[in-house]
Amino acid sequence: MGIGSRIAGVGSFVPPRVYENKDLEEMLDTSHEWIIQRTGIERRHWVDPKTSTSDLALEASLKAIKNAGLEKSDIDMIILATLSPDHDFPGTGCFLQAKLDLPTITVLDIRQQCTGFIYGISVADKFVKSGSHKNILVVGAEVHSKGLDKTPRGRGVSVLFGDGAGAVIVSQTEVNDPLVDSHILTTHLHADGSFAKELWLPAPGMAFEGNERFSQEIIDEGLHYPQMNGKVVFVHAVKRMAECLTAACKEMGVSFADVDCFLFHQANLRINSKVAEVLGLDESKVFNTIQDYGNTTAATIPLGMDKAIEAGKLKKGDLVASAAFGSGFTWASALWRY
Numbered sequence: 001m002g003i004g005s006r007i008a009g010v011g012s013f014v015p016p017r018v019y020e021n022k023d024l025e026e027m028l029d030t031s032h033e034w035i036i037q038r039t040g041i042e043r044r045h046w047v048d049p050k051t052s053t054s055d056l057a058l059e060a061s062l063k064a065i066k067n068a069g070l071e072k073s074d075i076d077m078i079i080l081a082t083l084s085p086d087h088d089f090p091g092t093g094c095f096l097q098a099k100l101d102l103p104t105i106t107v108l109d110i111r112q113q114c115t116g117f118i119y120g121i122s123v124a125d126k127f128v129k130s131g132s133h134k135n136i137l138v139v140g141a142e143v144h145s146k147g148l149d150k151t152p153r154g155r156g157v158s159v160l161f162g163d164g165a166g167a168v169i170v171s172q173t174e175v176n177d178p179l180v181d182s183h184i185l186t187t188h189l190h191a192d193g194s195f196a197k198e199l200w201l202p203a204p205g206m207a208f209e210g211n212e213r214f215s216q217e218i219i220d221e222g223l224h225y226p227q228m229n230g231k232v233v234f235v236h237a238v239k240r241m242a243e244c245l246t247a248a249c250k251e252m253g254v255s256f257a258d259v260d261c262f263l264f265h266q267a268n269l270r271i272n273s274k275v276a277e278v279l280g281l282d283e284s285k286v287f288n289t290i291q292d293y294g295n296t297t298a299a300t301i302p303l304g305m306d307k308a309i310e311a312g313k314l315k316k317g318d319l320v321a322s323a324a325f326g327s328g329f330t331w332a333s334a335l336w337r338y
């Protein structure tokens with residue numbers, strides 16, 4: 001069939017400090033019962049003050065490179081997805097590149113939030129198929145904890161998010177039998193910017209009226225913290241994830257029963273259960289990690305891959321279906337054989 005791309009190695013990393021729901025009860029005026037009932041989250045990992053997004057990305061990347069049986073020097077491109085960058089610019093991919101000591105290779109940052117990882121592997125797949133690159137490191141990494149409103153005002157959002165990173169190596173491969181060979185079958189990418197303000201970080205930003213991108217007023221109003229219309233996000237997430245997953249399977253002539261493992265973005269356990277219900281999926285094939293890590297945005301899918309492999313739920317040769325939805329709104333799906 002020709003040149004394709006495959007996921008050749010997977011790695012993940014979460015910082016050691018764990019915050020159980022009960023650890024947030026006083027800080028956020030919340031309760032374990034409220035969080036578990038509405039989201040399924042039991043705990044999340046939050047970094048210590050010295051750790052940045054590229055630090056988490058580095059650890060996950062080194063593991064993915066090792067698991068792919070490669071040397072660092074084999075990597076010819078880095079694609080990094082995050083909504084919690086080390087700095088506004090340059091992109092966190094450049095900081096990761098310096099930490100990996102891989103000067104001059106191509107670096108690309110992706111800003112598609114919860115959907116960023118699938119956008120990343122889609123771009124990597126196309127670069128690899130074009131023949132220009134052979135081994136692309138695709139990373140999703142987030143440090144949310146430093147950007148959350150850790151007062152009762154922010155409880156509707158701050159209970160949801162955790163810090164972590166996941167990485168894969170997308171490598172060139174020869175695909176002879178598409179029904180058997182390990183490769184990325186398809187990706188579907190979408191966005192609808194008319195919903196941008198339903199889930200966003202308003203400030204700092206150049207769209208603010210005035211001469212400065214940051215002000216005391218912004219801080220007083222808490223506009224430097226994420227804002228979310230949870231109910232709207234919920235409804236659209238279920239609809240769009242189901243839609244793009246169906247489209248990917250239809251394109252490839254694959255039924256849901258053919259899929260061995262569903263690795264969805266981890267925004268909320270209830271969203272994933274609803275997607276499974278709407279599509280009539282076998283829930284035992286849906287692998288969730290949100291209970292232990294919360295929503296790590298761009299990192300949830302590669303982190304889930306790593307944990308699924310560790311748990312023996314994702315094995316070589318398995319057909320995997322992924323779908324994600326997030327801020328933008330953006331949504332995407334991917335179908336790949338491990």
Ligand code: ACO
Binds near residue numbers: 157228233234
């Ligand atoms: N602890 C206790 N009470 C809370 C908390 C909390 N952490 N947060 C909100 N509440 C209270 C509210 O103040 C409100 O109280 P009131 O009825 O007295 O006014 C009540 O709970 C209900 O608040 P809602 O915001 O309406 O809660 P909702 O039922 O919509 O649940 C949730 C919120 C869980 C976020 C839900 O909307 C949801 O799952 N949305 C999907 C969005 C999502 O998962 N986003 C994740 C990030 S985006 C992504 O990755 C796609």
